[in-house]
Amino acid sequence: MHRAVCTLFLLSLPSLAADAFSGTVVDVMCRAKDLSSHTRECAVSCARSGYGLVTAEGKFLKFDESGNARTLAALKKAANEKDLKARVTGTLDGDVLKVQSLELQ
Numbered sequence: 001m002h003r004a005v006c007t008l009f010l011l012s013l014p015s016l017a018a019d020a021f022s023g024t025v026v027d028v029m030c031r032a033k034d035l036s037s038h039t040r041e042c043a044v045s046c047a048r049s050g051y052g053l054v055t056a057e058g059k060f061l062k063f064d065e066s067g068n069a070r071t072l073a074a075l076k077k078a079a080n081e082k083d084l085k086a087r088v089t090g091t092l093d094g095d096v097l098k099v100q101s102l103e104l105q
Contacts, residue, residue, distance in 0.1 A: 018089040018100050023055040025071055025084040025104070031060050040081050047072050053088055053097065061092070067099025078104050 024035045027046035035054060043051070051071040052062040063071060067090065078084070090099040 018091055021053055021055060021061060021088045021090070021097065023053040023061075023086065023088075025051060025075070025086045025102075026054055027051055028062065036083060038082065038084065040075055040078055040084060043084065044072065044075050053086065061097040062095060064090075064093075064096050064098045067097060067102065070099055070102045074102055074104050080104065 024038075025043065026033075026035055026038055027043045028049040028051065029046045030038055030042060031052060031054065047068070050063060050068050052060050054060050067088075074086075075084070085105045087103045087105060088097065088099055089101045090097045092098075
């Protein structure tokens with residue numbers, strides 16, 4: 001009986017597994033601009049506004065503070081000047097993406 005209750009409890013917990021998201025990284029201030037012409041330099045200079053990912057469907061997923069820090073570090077090392085495509089793993093918490101990893105492509 002005890003084992004069955006523990007199993008039922010574990011199955012009722014929300015999944016903590018990260019999901020994968022792909023799209024274009026952009027700073028919050030420039031998210032409504034033309035993403036194809038948005039530059040890495042602009043994204044770095046607008047870092048204070050935070051970052052997010054625009055998916056292929058056009059949805060903007062705002063990053064958490066950890067995601068903002070990871071994005072800024074990746075942008076500073078990036079070779080791409082434009083077309084800032086990325087693959088991000090994390091979990092959605094409302095409208096904020098809690099970033100676990102970010103890889104610019």
